[in-house]
Amino acid sequence: MSQEKKAPIYLRQIITQYYDRLTKKEKHIADYFIKNQYSLFTLSVEEIARQTGASTATIVRFAQHMGFSGYNQLKNQLINEVKEKMRPEDRFKLLTQNQNKISACMRIAKQEVENINKTLDKLDRERYGTFIDALKKAKSVFTLGIGISSIMARLTAYWLNQAGLKTHYCDQQEHSFIERLINLKKGDLVLGFSFPPYSRDTIRAMKFCFERDLTCLSISDKLSSPIVKWSHEYLIVQTKNLMFTNSISALSMLINSIATEIALLNKKRLVRNIDFIYELLKEDYHT
Numbered sequence: 001m002s003q004e005k006k007a008p009i010y011l012r013q014i015i016t017q018y019y020d021r022l023t024k025k026e027k028h029i030a031d032y033f034i035k036n037q038y039s040l041f042t043l044s045v046e047e048i049a050r051q052t053g054a055s056t057a058t059i060v061r062f063a064q065h066m067g068f069s070g071y072n073q074l075k076n077q078l079i080n081e082v083k084e085k086m087r088p089e090d091r092f093k094l095l096t097q098n099q100n101k102i103s104a105c106m107r108i109a110k111q112e113v114e115n116i117n118k119t120l121d122k123l124d125r126e127r128y129g130t131f132i133d134a135l136k137k138a139k140s141v142f143t144l145g146i147g148i149s150s151i152m153a154r155l156t157a158y159w160l161n162q163a164g165l166k167t168h169y170c171d172q173q174e175h176s177f178i179e180r181l182i183n184l185k186k187g188d189l190v191l192g193f194s195f196p197p198y199s200r201d202t203i204r205a206m207k208f209c210f211e212r213d214l215t216c217l218s219i220s221d222k223l224s225s226p227i228v229k230w231s232h233e234y235l236i237v238q239t240k241n242l243m244f245t246n247s248i249s250a251l252s253m254l255i256n257s258i259a260t261e262i263a264l265l266n267k268k269r270l271v272r273n274i275d276f277i278y279e280l281l282k283e284d285y286h287t
Contacts, residue, residue, distance in 0.1 A: 025058060028052060111247065115238040116253055122236060131217060131235055138187065138188060141166065142181065142191070144193070145194065150193075156193075159256065160258075163262040165262060178208050192227055194219075196221065196246065202227065217232065217233050219236075235254060237251045
């Protein structure tokens, strides 16, 4: 059985929990934090003391009464909450350029490693196995998405075909998604990709297939993503990026792992296919 993940606890919840135990002055500080919590992360303890008319020592004690070691730990909680709530384009506006050009590369690498690690940490193994089983049992797989999701849908179709699954990538150049999917039959499977900003066309296509009792799988960035509602199974990946687009490193890792698992299940047939293709290629290439 998979372990249930704990929901994050936000500062507003912490303050509410301790509010009745605070002094009158600390309650005034608590009210100020609740009212301004998404702008306080830029302020020092001295600046907050001036804004609230309290001493810096009182601000520190307030943080400690909330269960933090001091104001700096409370501030880190605020920063993490703001990062979670901000749109990617807002985070990008806060970036500053460093004269050391390699620093951007290092920051990106650090973020990508974090994306992969957090995706693996939150990966439900039972759901992951069910996801792969559904793909393996499908007569045909149809992948779809818009924007960067379309790139990943196309890549997934390529990898799954390489792994031995009959997979088709759906694009909208000649037909809408629904026009492409209307002829699907029982046993076919739709795999949708959806990341912010969530495409209505993708959600509409998934809803259409779900209501026709076709097997629907999805990969997205959070449980509240609208595509999850129209999915029999789903996987969640972290896509945080320094730019205002979604990162694809954790997503690529996840798709690669799925394709590899399926390829191992089809190993004997794939080896025969590889040997056959190699013999054909020898006629056209020098080896």
